Each structure stands twice: as structure tokens, then as C-alpha cells.
Amino acid sequence: MAIRIYNTLSGKKEVFEPVESGKVGMYVCGPTVYDSCHIGHARSIITFDVIARYLKAKGFDVTYVRNFTDIDDKIINRANELGIDTRVLTDKYIKEFYEDMDALNVERPSIEPRATDHIDQIIKVIDKLIEKGFAYIIDGDVYYSVELFKDYGKLSGRRLEDMEAGARVDIDKRKRSPFDFALWKSSKPGEPTWDSPWGKGRPGWHIECSAMSTEYLGETFDIHGGGKDLIFPHHENEIAQSEAAFGKTFVRYWIHNGFVNINQEKMSKSLGNFIVLKEMIKHYHPEALRLFLLSKHYRSPVDFTDDAMNEAVAGLDKIYSLLERIEKQFGQVSGKDKTLDVNVFGGQFCLAMDDDFNTALGIAALFEVVRNMNRLLDENKNSFSQDVEDKVHSGWADILKMAAILGILNESPEDYFAKKRSTGLEKKSINSEMIDKMIKERIEAREAKNWARADQIRKQLEDMSIIIEDRPEGTVWKVKS
RNA sequence: GGCGGCAUAGCCAAGUGGUAAGGCAGCGGUCUGCAAAACCGCUAUUCACCAGUUCGAAUCUGGUUGCCGCCUCCA
Structure with a gap:
């Protein structure tokens, strides 16, 4: 049975036909490692984790690449605030990311490249863009000239003319168009820096994904994924870079997941309502989060609430x-x-x-x-x-x-329920020995057919949020959630 | 201003032309000493509203209303 995929590029569901029969090359934008993961990251990661698992189960030989953005303004700022090296910061958050992923039972992708390990590849792609006339150099910065790429806007469905009306873009007089974006940024004092033909500096954000995806999956590959918010400008820019540099279709199927809202509000740092994964896992079983997220279609927004x-x-x-x-x-x-x-x-x-x-x-x-x-x-x-x-x-x-x-x-079900009982007791600060004692007394009362006493004990337990089940094989208890 | 999405029972949610999946909650029943759990049954003649296309529409078209996202870093 054929798989059909909704392709952001066409706005339709299309029959999935990989470049090479039986194989799938898939690239998903991973985290910028300067802070803890929140449940929005979890949604994206779980969505594509399930897609990769399913494609594998269908018999495809899947090469799944998910990057780490480990050089970026936010990373530099955070490292400066803390007075530590950017690499120390990014290593810390990569380690934390893996802890979160393991807790969520997310399978590791085939390859997890870091941007800073691929500076050579990035420089090569920029070089190619300069050579072909799509990029220009100003004072050690390199910019991509969006007006020269005729398909610019084809993924996000916007035209440069339309965007200029309500644009909130910094006017940099040196740029040919306000929408031209940096491929390479010359370094300021104290910033991490690499040598390049245009002087010391660091890569822009978009170019790393063009360079790393091509490095591992080729100049045309099957699936590129990420959150809906990445459609513009990030993925639009990736297409512009890769198709201009290599002269081929970059990606055949673009998949984008919807957002997570919190109590019907957009989750954002400014609203202060983002939920960090580490915290949420303390309250809910990670598999419950997976079940919750996967109960909705991946493209729809989902509203995270305690009731849900x-x-x-x-x-x-x-x-x-x-x-x-x-x-x-x-x-x-x-x-x-x-x-x-x-x-x-x-x-x-x-x-x-x-x-x-x-x-x-x-x-x-x-x-x-x-x-x-x-x-x-x-x-x-x-x-x-x-x-x-x-x-x-x-x-x-x-x-x-x-x-x-x-x-x-x-x-195993035993572990699942045992863990549930112990965390439930912890939350309500109840002692399990006392429960066992009460249940033992109740069993004796029941054997003596002293129903009044048995029911009295059950009521006491219930008041402590403990629910009793008398099963054929014996009495078990649960903590009411 | 431009682009896009959504509106289905008390709640969550699937369903893009053939007569409304599933989950949670609720009610009745079976089981049970009584419960709980599980199972069975019930719970939207109807899919925001109006008009149209069609033998037939929640599903297509046009319009109205309401909500949301993107256009700036963002999963």
C-alpha cells in the first residue's frame, strides 16, 4: 500500500515515491542548543520519530539526519552571559537533550551532525553560491541575493513584493534587498570564529542545513521536516541556497508539524508559559505525553492542558x-x-x-x-x-x-503500575507500608465476612486517594490521579 | 497590509462526495458481598451560519461570522 504525504510545497497529499526505490533520506531540523527542551520541541521530535519508525517498519532503508545548531547569536549571547565557552554551553545542552530524548523513548537518528563540525562543507556551498553569482560579499559578510532566485517564496507561498508592505525587517543599507540573509557573518571580538576565504567569521543559520543535509543525503533527497514556524524564512532559504548552488530539486516532500499551545495560548518565552520537558516528565509518564501528542493530527495545533x-x-x-x-x-x-x-x-x-x-x-x-x-x-x-x-x-x-x-x-505492566503507585504516593506523601497494613486488615475482615469493617477501611483508603480493586487473583490498589 | 489554517456530541478528536471512528466524562445493565476494573447498551437525524452544485455534501463552490498561526529568533 502506497504512503501518501501532505507536502507543504504543493499544499496537497502526494503519493510518496523516494528518489531511490526502497530507500528514504530524511532531514529534520534539530534544536539550537542554548536552553532546555520544551514540549514544543517534543512534538516535532516525536512526530518525526514516529514517521521514521513507520517508514522503517514498512521496509524502507531510512537514513535519518537530525542536526544540532551549535553556533548562533543566542548561543553566543548565552555563553557570554555565563562567561563560558560556547562549546561548553552547547555540550551541556546536547547532553541534556539526549537525556530528554531517552526519557521520551525517542530513537536516535542515523546521523546527528553539529554545525561547527561542518564548517568546511558550509564554506564550499557558500563559495559555490558566490561563484554562481547568487551571493555577494560586504566587509567580510556574505549575503544571499534573494531577488536572483526566481522561485523564492515557493514553499511559504509569498512573494517578495507582498512581504515588503508589512515587513518588520532591519534595514541594512548595505544589502541589496532587505530580505537578503547572511550566509557568513564576520566575527566580532570575543566570538567563536573560523577562517574563510572572506575573512574570519562564522556561518549564518540557514546555510548549515543546506550543507549538512547535502553532505549526508545528496543534492536531492526525499523528506525534510520541522515545525511549521520554520517554513519561512528558514526552509525557504534552504531551498534558495541549495537549488541555486546545485541546480537541482532540493527536497521532494516537505513535512511540517503544528504547534503546541498551553491553555489556548501560544507557548512562548515572552509569555512565560513554556513547559520544559524535564519538569513535565516529573508529573506525567513520558508515554502519556506521546499518546497525547499523537492523538491529534501532526499538522493541527494541539492545546496542552492538565485535563487533556x-x-x-x-x-x-x-x-x-x-x-x-x-x-x-x-x-x-x-x-x-x-x-x-x-x-x-x-x-x-x-x-x-x-x-x-x-x-x-x-x-x-x-x-x-x-x-x-x-x-x-x-x-x-x-x-x-x-x-x-x-x-x-x-x-x-x-x-x-x-x-x-x-x-x-x-x-512491563508491572513496572508501569509499580512506578505509578510510587510516584502517586510521593505526590500525596503517603506511606505504602500503612496501605499494605490496612489492606491486610481489610482482607481479614472480608474473610470473616465483616463487610462493614471492610467497607470502612476501603472508605478510609479512598479518602487518601487510594482505589481498591478486588480481583480474582487478589486485591490490588492504585493511586487516584 | 500580504499569506495560510481551523470551526464535528459535555470535553478531546478522526473523517475531503454515499449517509457521523476512537478516547475521556455521564447514564442504564452484566459481573461483584458491595465496589473497582472489564464488557454490553444509551448518549451528534447531525458536522459555525447562509446560498449553490449534485441522485446524494460534514466533505465541493461562493458568501457571512468567529478563532488561530506565519510574515522577526522560534519545534
Whole structure:
């Protein structure tokens, strides 16, 4: 089944045909490493993590490149404020970035280039642009002349004439057009600097992505992704640079994810409402964040609220509860089969994913399997025929395969619920030994058929936000979230 | 000023021509000592509004209203 992708360039869904059959080259703009990641970064990263996982599962040989922007005005400013070397700063935030990614169960891309490790490649591309007449040098700075690239604006759908009306762009009289952007910036005292044919300086932002994507994926590659906010000017400029320098189509499919809002407000540093990943992970299971984000289409805006997150937590609990139920009945799944034969499992899930990576619809398919499994187990409480057991095993395998693409259900149900209990207790400062003692007393009361006493204890526990479940195999408890 | 997006039940949300997925919450039932969990059933004759195209529209066209994003660093 063919995959269809919404291409920002055409504004339509198109059938995905890679440059080279069976292979996919994919480049996604990674973070500028001068501060902690927030949930907006998480959305972009998780969106493309799932896309890469799915393409791999479909059998493509995927080369996934995600860069680190580690030289930039914000980085220099922050390093100066702290009085440290930019490399010390960027190393620190790259390390933190990896901690966050691991916590979110994000797979590592194939290649993660840093801009400062690719100065030679960057200089070569700039050189080519100067040679072809698309770039000009002023006082050691090199600018790209947007008016000379006839397709300028084709990605963002704007024309230079229109933009000039309401432009809020610095007027730099030396530039030919106010929209000309820097390919190379001459260095000021105290800034990190590299030698170049135009004097000491550092690369501009846009050129690094043109240089690094081409270096690893070739002059034309399949997929380029990033947040919607990068469409203009960043990706527009990448196209201008790469297509002018190499004279070829730069990227075949442009994919852009929507924003995360917080309580219906745009998340921004100036509003002070951005949520740092490290903080959010303290309150919610990372997989609940994945489930929450993937429950909406990747191109739509999503509104982050505690209510919405708690719904995602409830959904995740439901799936883990089923896994726990199955494992209690049938034992551990054999070695957690992660081989993803997408042509066999969850037909509905694959159809959804084939249609522009519709994870929301895919998750609906996942929940339907969950309900079917629960029903099957309910209907066969006492005896399991071989037929039923086979059905359970196949549904179970399907769930795990879908989950592997969504990047959830990475823990055993026991660990998941145990962790949930302990963090829940921590939050409410309750002692688990006391709970165990009360539950033991309640079990004794129940055995003596002293229902009044048993219910009294249950009420006491409930007042402490502890919910009791008397299952056939024994009593378990949960912390109400 | 220019460009683009969105409006579906109490809430979240999928669905781009064939008669409304899924989740959360709620109600009734099964199960249970009673609960909880799970399951079953119910919960939008209707998809912001108006007009049009069509045998047929939430889905296409035109218009109206409301909300949002981008045009400046930004996932």
C-alpha cells in the first residue's frame, strides 16, 4: 500500500515515491542548543520519530539526519552571559537533550551532525553560491541575493513584493534587498570564529542545513521536516541556497508539524508559559505525553492542558491494564517480538498511517483491538480453547507492534503500575507500608465476612486517594490521579 | 497590509462526495458481598451560519461570522 504525504510545497497529499526505490533520506531540523527542551520541541521530535519508525517498519532503508545548531547569536549571547565557552554551553545542552530524548523513548537518528563540525562543507556551498553569482560579499559578510532566485517564496507561498508592505525587517543599507540573509557573518571580538576565504567569521543559520543535509543525503533527497514556524524564512532559504548552488530539486516532500499551545495560548518565552520537558516528565509518564501528542493530527495545533494529559494517562492505563491482564493469564509474551511486519498486523492501523501518518486514527484502531481483547477475555473467563488463546496471542502481538511505532508500551505492566503507585504516593506523601497494613486488615475482615469493617477501611483508603480493586487473583490498589 | 489554517456530541478528536471512528466524562445493565476494573447498551437525524452544485455534501463552490498561526529568533 502506497504512503501518501501532505507536502507543504504543493499544499496537497502526494503519493510518496523516494528518489531511490526502497530507500528514504530524511532531514529534520534539530534544536539550537542554548536552553532546555520544551514540549514544543517534543512534538516535532516525536512526530518525526514516529514517521521514521513507520517508514522503517514498512521496509524502507531510512537514513535519518537530525542536526544540532551549535553556533548562533543566542548561543553566543548565552555563553557570554555565563562567561563560558560556547562549546561548553552547547555540550551541556546536547547532553541534556539526549537525556530528554531517552526519557521520551525517542530513537536516535542515523546521523546527528553539529554545525561547527561542518564548517568546511558550509564554506564550499557558500563559495559555490558566490561563484554562481547568487551571493555577494560586504566587509567580510556574505549575503544571499534573494531577488536572483526566481522561485523564492515557493514553499511559504509569498512573494517578495507582498512581504515588503508589512515587513518588520532591519534595514541594512548595505544589502541589496532587505530580505537578503547572511550566509557568513564576520566575527566580532570575543566570538567563536573560523577562517574563510572572506575573512574570519562564522556561518549564518540557514546555510548549515543546506550543507549538512547535502553532505549526508545528496543534492536531492526525499523528506525534510520541522515545525511549521520554520517554513519561512528558514526552509525557504534552504531551498534558495541549495537549488541555486546545485541546480537541482532540493527536497521532494516537505513535512511540517503544528504547534503546541498551553491553555489556548501560544507557548512562548515572552509569555512565560513554556513547559520544559524535564519538569513535565516529573508529573506525567513520558508515554502519556506521546499518546497525547499523537492523538491529534501532526499538522493541527494541539492545546496542552492538565485535563487533556489526564485523559491520555487514563488511555495509557487502560492499555497497560489489558497487557497486565493478558500476562497474568498467559505469561510473558515471547521475547517481545519487535519485528514489524506491517503488512500483517492491524490493517486499520496501517491504512491510517499510510494516509499522511494519521496517528489519531491509528490510535483509534489500537483501542479497538484493546476492547476486542478485553471482550474475548471476559467471554472466556473459565476456559480458554486453543482458538481463543491463538486470538489473544495475535491481538497481543498486534498491540505491541502498533505501540512500537507510536513509541509507547515500552515498559512491563508491572513496572508501569509499580512506578505509578510510587510516584502517586510521593505526590500525596503517603506511606505504602500503612496501605499494605490496612489492606491486610481489610482482607481479614472480608474473610470473616465483616463487610462493614471492610467497607470502612476501603472508605478510609479512598479518602487518601487510594482505589481498591478486588480481583480474582487478589486485591490490588492504585493511586487516584 | 500580504499569506495560510481551523470551526464535528459535555470535553478531546478522526473523517475531503454515499449517509457521523476512537478516547475521556455521564447514564442504564452484566459481573461483584458491595465496589473497582472489564464488557454490553444509551448518549451528534447531525458536522459555525447562509446560498449553490449534485441522485446524494460534514466533505465541493461562493458568501457571512468567529478563532488561530506565519510574515522577526522560534519545534
